[in-house]
Amino acid sequence: MVEQIAEDVYWVGVVDWDLRSFHGHELSTHRGSTYNAYLIRDDKNVLVDTVWDPFKERLIENISEVIDPSEIDIVVANHAETDHSGALGEVLRYSPGATVICSKMGEKNIRGHFHRDWNFQTVSTGDSIGIGDETLHFIGAPMLHWPDSMFTYLAEKKILMPNDAFGQHYATGFRFNDQVDQCELYQEALKYYVNILTPFSSQVTAKIDEVLELGLPVEMIAPSHGVLWREEPLQIVEKYRQWAAQEPEERAVLLYDTMWEATRRMAEAIGDGLAENDIPFKLIDIAVSDLNDALVEVFRSAFIAVGSPTANGEVLPAVSALLTSLKALKFKNKSGFAFGSYGWSGEGVGIIRHNLEEAGIRVEDEGLRCKWQPAAEDLKKCRAAGRDIGRSLKN
Ligand SMILES: Cc1cc2nc3c(=O)[nH]c(=O)nc-3n(C[C@H](O)[C@H](O)[C@H](O)COP(=O)(O)O)c2cc1C
Ligand SMILES: [Fe+2]
Ligand SMILES: [Fe+2]
Numbered sequence: 001m002v003e004q005i006a007e008d009v010y011w012v013g014v015v016d017w018d019l020r021s022f023h024g025h026e027l028s029t030h031r032g033s034t035y036n037a038y039l040i041r042d043d044k045n046v047l048v049d050t051v052w053d054p055f056k057e058r059l060i061e062n063i064s065e066v067i068d069p070s071e072i073d074i075v076v077a078n079h080a081e082t083d084h085s086g087a088l089g090e091v092l093r094y095s096p097g098a099t100v101i102c103s104k105m106g107e108k109n110i111r112g113h114f115h116r117d118w119n120f121q122t123v124s125t126g127d128s129i130g131i132g133d134e135t136l137h138f139i140g141a142p143m144l145h146w147p148d149s150m151f152t153y154l155a156e157k158k159i160l161m162p163n164d165a166f167g168q169h170y171a172t173g174f175r176f177n178d179q180v181d182q183c184e185l186y187q188e189a190l191k192y193y194v195n196i197l198t199p200f201s202s203q204v205t206a207k208i209d210e211v212l213e214l215g216l217p218v219e220m221i222a223p224s225h226g227v228l229w230r231e232e233p234l235q236i237v238e239k240y241r242q243w244a245a246q247e248p249e250e251r252a253v254l255l256y257d258t259m260w261e262a263t264r265r266m267a268e269a270i271g272d273g274l275a276e277n278d279i280p281f282k283l284i285d286i287a288v289s290d291l292n293d294a295l296v297e298v299f300r301s302a303f304i305a306v307g308s309p310t311a312n313g314e315v316l317p318a319v320s321a322l323l324t325s326l327k328a329l330k331f332k333n334k335s336g337f338a339f340g341s342y343g344w345s346g347e348g349v350g351i352i353r354h355n356l357e358e359a360g361i362r363v364e365d366e367g368l369r370c371k372w373q374p375a376a377e378d379l380k381k382c383r384a385a386g387r388d389i390g391r392s393l394k395n
Contacts, residue, residue, distance in 0.1 A: 005175065014037075027196075035051035074101055076102070128155070141163075255298075306322065368382060
């Protein structure tokens with residue numbers, strides 16, 4: 001359903017209630033998502049972003065409720081990724097003469113996706129175009145989260161359209177932040193930040209400073225996924241600033257996989273040691289848990305312990321996947337610990353320690369290895385390790 005979000009500005013996007021994984025199967029989306037596209041009716045009609053290709057007909061239907069799609073003069077493509085540019089071809093089939101406005105890198109990346117010779121016009125920070133009553137300003141936002149990403153600002157309406165920044169994979173029947181459950185909204189906004197934006201945290205901070213210095217009044221932030229921030233729109237900017245600083249909480253997360261419970265029993269005993277020091281923690285069997293949700297726990301926690309038995313000289317695959325994600329997301333300000341059971345060669349703990357260090361996580365201790373099932377003495381060592389972790393967190 002089309003929704004007018006300001007005078008002559010319409011949300012013409014699509015709610016994807018059933019989406020359960022995004023980026024193929026890399027990102028779980030328990031609450032679905034939305035692909036937000038915006039139509040501005042003025043002397044020149046402008047579409048800001050499109051939707052994912054499977055929903056292109058819905059986009060055209062929505063646009064048709066407001067104007068004839070052949071009357072689109074400009075399509076702003078803030079980002080080349082398929083969830084926003086996927087329907088460009090369909091839109092331009094209706095209005096073949098329309099100009100596609102994007103960043104320089106946007107043109108390259110859109111050409112790389114679609115291999116079509118559309119009527120591109122590239123813009124960079126500081127460029128603006130008048131479309132009648134409204135003026136569009138463009139702000140380059142490279143690596144938030146692709147090299148081509150940019151923001152569009154509607155000067156007269158004071159609406160910032162930052163594409164993927166400030167988004168959430170969150171399907172709802174409502175379009176605005178003040179209409180939805182705040183707990184769900186922030187769960188999804190944080191999960192999105194952690195899994196998509198964490199590696200670019202320094203760019204996030206710099207971009208926030210840059211945009212605030214421009215002194216642009218912002219009455220609404222209209223991202224490309226989830227709800228639009230109209231009530232206290234800057235609250236999500238403040239949250240991003242906080243998240244980008246990566247100052248984790250005094251808490252721990254113990255992530256492990258296990259074949260015959262030995263490594264799990266070690267994890268539980270480390271947890272007992274943490275509990276003795278009143279440190280909040282979570283125990284996550286990574287083989288049966290959602291990796292993206294687990295990474296949110298990692299993001300929040302100042303301490304992360306990873307455990308795996310040795311299997312054929314390696315860690316178990318679920319632990320490998322976790323370690324790969326830790327290296328990719330480059331979390332800051334964390335300490336780590338490795339543990340696990342083994343039978344004969346026992347490489348697992350060393351592999352974990354090495355990978356944690358490669359991920360930029362401080363590892364001060366050798367970690368704990370236990371041969372076969374832990375004996376009372378081993379469990380005691382695990383509890384002591386938990387107490388040590390707790391003490392280090394409190395200092
Ligand atoms: C398929 C398989 C492969 C294994 N490979 C190794 C190995 O290469 N080196 C080693 O030290 N132990 C190896 N083990 C022994 C396990 O590390 C040992 O059983 C450990 O106690 C399992 O811990 P868990 O109960 O946490 O799964 C292997 C066990 C299995 C079942
Ligand atoms: Fe994206
Ligand atoms: Fe996106």
